[in-house]
Amino acid sequence: MSLSPSRALPAAAPVGLVGAGTMGVGIAQVAAQAGHRVIWYDRTPEVARAGRDGIAAVLGKRVTRGKMAQADLDAVMARLHLVADLDALADCPLVIEAIIEDMDVKRTIFARLEAIVGDDAVLATNTSSLSITAIGGVLRRPERLVGLHFFNPAPLMTLVEVVSGLATAPGVADAMLETTAAWGKSPVHARSTPGFIVNRVARPFYAEALRVLQEGGAAPATLDAVMRESGGFRMGPFELMDLIGHDVNHAVTSSVFAAYDHDPRFRPSLIQRELVEAGWLGRKSGRGFYGYGPDAAAPHPETAESMPAPGAVAVEGDLGPAAALADLAEAAGLAMTRAPHAVTGPGDGCVRLDGGVVLCLTDGGLATATARAEDEAELIAFDLALDYASAPRVALAPADQASAEALRAAVGFFQALGKAVSVLDDVPGLIVFRTVCMLANEAADAVNQGVADPADVDTALRTGVNYPLGPLRWADALGLARVLGGLDRLAATYGEDRYRASPLLRRKVLGGTRFHG
Numbered sequence: 321m322s323l324s325p326s327r328a329l330p331a332a333a334p335v336g337l338v339g340a341g342t343m344g345v346g347i348a349q350v351a352a353q354a355g356h357r358v359i360w361y362d363r364t365p366e367v368a369r370a371g372r373d374g375i376a377a378v379l380g381k382r383v384t385r386g387k388m389a390q391a392d393l394d395a396v397m398a399r400l401h402l403v404a405d406l407d408a409l410a411d412c413p414l415v416i417e418a419i420i421e422d423m424d425v426k427r428t429i430f431a432r433l434e435a436i437v438g439d440d441a442v443l444a445t446n447t448s449s450l451s452i453t454a455i456g457g458v459l460r461r462p463e464r465l466v467g468l469h470f471f472n473p474a475p476l477m478t479l480v481e482v483v484s485g486l487a488t489a490p491g492v493a494d495a496m497l498e499t500t501a502a503w504g505k506s507p508v509h510a511r512s513t514p515g516f517i518v519n520r521v522a523r524p525f526y527a528e529a530l531r532v533l534q535e536g537g538a539a540p541a542t543l544d545a546v547m548r549e550s551g552g553f554r555m556g557p558f559e560l561m562d563l564i565g566h567d568v569n570h571a572v573t574s575s576v577f578a579a580y581d582h583d584p585r586f587r588p589s590l591i592q593r594e595l596v597e598a599g600w601l602g603r604k605s606g607r608g609f610y611g612y613g614p615d616a617a618a619p620h621p622e623t624a625e626s627m628p629a630p631g632a633v634a635v636e637g638d639l640g641p642a643a644a645l646a647d648l649a650e651a652a653g654l655a656m657t658r659a660p661h662a663v664t665g666p667g668d669g670c671v672r673l674d675g676g677v678v679l680c681l682t683d684g685g686l687a688t689a690t691a692r693a694e695d696e697a698e699l700i701a702f703d704l705a706l707d708y709a710s711a712p713r714v715a716l717a718p719a720d721q722a723s724a725e726a727l728r729a730a731v732g733f734f735q736a737l738g739k740a741v742s743v744l745d746d747v748p749g750l751i752v753f754r755t756v757c758m759l760a761n762e763a764a765d766a767v768n769q770g771v772a773d774p775a776d777v778d779t780a781l782r783t784g785v786n787y788p789l790g791p792l793r794w795a796d797a798l799g800l801a802r803v804l805g806g807l808d809r810l811a812a813t814y815g816e817d818r819y820r821a822s823p824l825l826r827r828k829v830l831g832g833t834r835f836h837g
Contacts, residue, residue, distance in 0.1 A: 327491070328498035329414055331355035336412030336437070338362070338429060340371035343446050344418035346474025349375045351416075352399040353475070354503040359412055361403050368402045375400065378475075410436050414499070416468055418446040426450065427458045434459050442492055444468040449519060449575055452485030452512035462487035466496050469516060471784050478506040479784035485512045506783045508776035514579030517772050517780040519572055521791065523586055524758035526569060529557035529751065530589035537747040538622065538715075540609040545621035546742055549713035551752040552706030552788035558609040559619075562602035566595045584818040585762065621713075624741040627732035629654060630673045636662055637669030641798055642681045644708040645671065648737040666694045673733060677726045682717070684749040684757060684806030685813055691719035698726035702734070703750035704798075706788050713740040715750050748813045749806055757806040759787075760795035761822050767792070767835070768824035774835040792835040800829045 329335070335351045337344060340362035348358050348371065362368040376397055382388035409415050415433055419425060426445060433443055443465045445455055456462030467483025480500045484493045493509060500507040510516045515523070529543055537543070544556025561569050570592045577586040595601070595608060602608035610619050633656040635646045649656045649671075663669060671679040677698045683690065687701035699722060703715040714734045718727045731741045744750055749757065763777045772780070778790020795803045804821055811819035828834065 327495040328502045329356070329495065331502075333414070334359050334412045336361070336409035336415035337418065338406070338409075338415065338433070339418035339446075340364075340368040341418065341420075342472060343470060343474060345371040345374055346472065347416055347418055347446065347470055348372075348400060349378070349396070349475045350470070350503055350505075352396045355399075357399045357401060359401050359403055359409050361406055361409060365402070365404060372397070372400050372402060406432060407436055409433070410438070412437060412441060414442045414444065416444045416446060421447060421450060423450055423454060426455050430455060430465065431458045434461070442466065442495065444496065446470055449515065449572065451514075452483050452488065456485050456487055463489040464492060466492050467510075467512065467516070468496060468500070471518075477784070478504070479518070479780060480505045480507045481510050481516045481518065481780065481784075482507050483510050483512050483516055488512075506779055508772060508780045510772045510776070510780075511770055513769070513771050515572075515576045517766060517777055518784040520576060520771070521759065521762045521766055521777060521781060522785050523573060523576060524755060524762055525553075525785070526557050526561060526573070526592075527586075527589065528755045528758055530591055532744075532747050532751055532754075533558075534589065534591055535747055536745055537751065538742065538744045541619035542621040542742050542744070543751050544619070545713060546703065546715045546744075546751055547755070549740070550703060550705045550711045550715060551755070552711075554786045554788075561592070562608035562610055562612075564602070565604055566592055566601050566608055570596050584816060587818070622742055623713075624731045624735075624743055627728045627735060629736035630677075630729055630733050631655065632674055633657070633733065634659060634672040635669070636660075636664060636672060637667075639669040639671070640681065640802065641704060642702070642708055645737070648709065649733075652736050652738070654733075654736060666690050666696065666699070671733070673729045675725060675729060677729045679730055679733065682750050682753050682806075683802075683809055684754065685809035686748050687717050687719040687746045688721065689813070691721050697721040698723060700726060700730040701746075701750065702730075703744075704753035704756060706752075711739065713742060715742045715744050715752070717744045717746045717750055720746060748810050753806060754810060756791065756794055756798070757803050757810070758819075759791040760803050761807055761825060763791040764795075764822035764825040764828075764835070768822055778836075795825075796834045796836055800825060800834065804829045 334357040337348055337358055337360045348360055351358050379393045383390050383393050445467055448469055452467045456465040466488050469481035471477035471479050482493055482496045497507045540558035544558050547553045547556040573588045580586055600607045603612050606612045633649050633654045636659045666680045678696045679700050682701040691699035699719045701717045705711040716730055734741050766777055767774055774792045778793050781787045782790050804825055807819055807821040
């Protein structure tokens with residue numbers, strides 16, 4: 321099925337739209353700004369009128385700020401045509417549904433639409449979670465149905481997941497990829513599986529933080545600060561869950577958990593369920609992990625008090641992703657020596673301070689276990705950073721055997737490099753490293769199961785949830801063997817199938833290949 325020689329929908333072609341809720345309004349604005357007449361239906365005319373007025377108000381502010389010409393606003397508004405009957409969508413070559421997330425309701429509306437539109441019209445659903453295959457099961461020609469999952473707010477978010485059901489014609493998906501690209505979006509292609517790409521692969525971002533919290537690793541404000549300031553994420557997991565709403569986030573997790581036959585990777589958190597039961601839904605209810613009332617105190621991460629810089633620093637072997645620490649120590653004027661070929665401590669490299677103190681990048685296991693295995697009682701593990709040179713904060717976890725003096729020395733070392741330091745309890749993989757490992761693992765499984773290719777998975781996570789790197793490119797940069805080792809140690813420590821490594825990840829390590837060339 322081809323909409324035009326280029327496959328993209330011509331700007332002169334009208335776009336039908338069903339639904340004037342938040343997503344419907346956003347999609348209407350996107351299509352109209354791309355030059356299409358939008359034939360817009362909602363079963364409640366007042367809702368459609370309010371949606372149209374909302375677009376006028378949003379764009380009017382852009383005109384006021386000099387970001388848009390009044391003539392352009394007028395042209396966009398002239399393209400929005402509210403209609404009172406679905407029959408008015410009969411001549412639209414593309415109809416997008418953006419109504420309630422209810423399978424029966426969607427199947428009913430698509431059965432009606434198929435009887436109205438032309439034989440070559442494409443039918444698209446904006447569902448974020450429902451099966452495209454199941455929705456298409458009521459159609460005579462399910463090959464014309466495709467998922468177009470826009471992200472909220474649709475005019476600002478560039479990601480669109482173009483989702484093929486079992487029967488979706490390849491040409492239909494190709495046409496929607498080219499059409500949404502012409503609309504200024506960054507579309508990715510996915511097969512219809514629970515959660516598509518983003519709502520599946522992003523689950524560990526929340527799940528691992530909730531797990532660390534449940535184990536007493538650190539408070540939410542501290543974990544959020546480490547994920548932002550060390551991991552490079554735009555928001556920490558707890559503040560993001562508060563923003564999304566715990567009812568929504570828990571429901572998505574529960575839906576994916578059920579859809580994957582209760583795979584422990586997606587098991588919902590008891591902590592989040594308790595928040596939902598208490599009505600502490602986040603920003604919208606005034607309380608979640610944080611308070612949002614007028615008297616609510618601003619969250620403050622736990623930050624170690626100032627400690628003296630160490631007297632002598634020795635960098636042994638290869639610090640891998642943390643190699644920048646050696647240069648930072650030299651730049652800070654510390655008395656430092658390098659021994660690139662003499663590794664007496666854990667892993668491929670470590671930092672040694674006076675008093676037998678050993679600093680090592682977490683390997684996914686317990687610092688206590690590494691200290692015992694290496695006979696290094698004064699061992700302090702530090703967490704992964706996206707870029708140690710620019711990261712303003714680093715997280716540490718002392719082995720249970722380590723003395724208070726060893727921890728103070730470790731804190732002083734990182735403070736001498738200009739870093740704020742947060743001390744976590746000894747949880748496996750700390751917070752950034754274990755989260756990145758689990759994100760990469762889920763991304764690898766999505767690729768292995770034919771949901772999407774590596775480039776589209778990484779694009780989806782960067783543009784859909786603003787990750788600093790796509791999880792597979794991040795894994796490539798860290799070294800796939802390091803990521804696999806982290807997962808295997810998490811699995812060994814917890815004894816849970818939740819941390820099983822993706823077969824594709826293991827295969828790439830064994831074969832010496834990468835996700836990206």
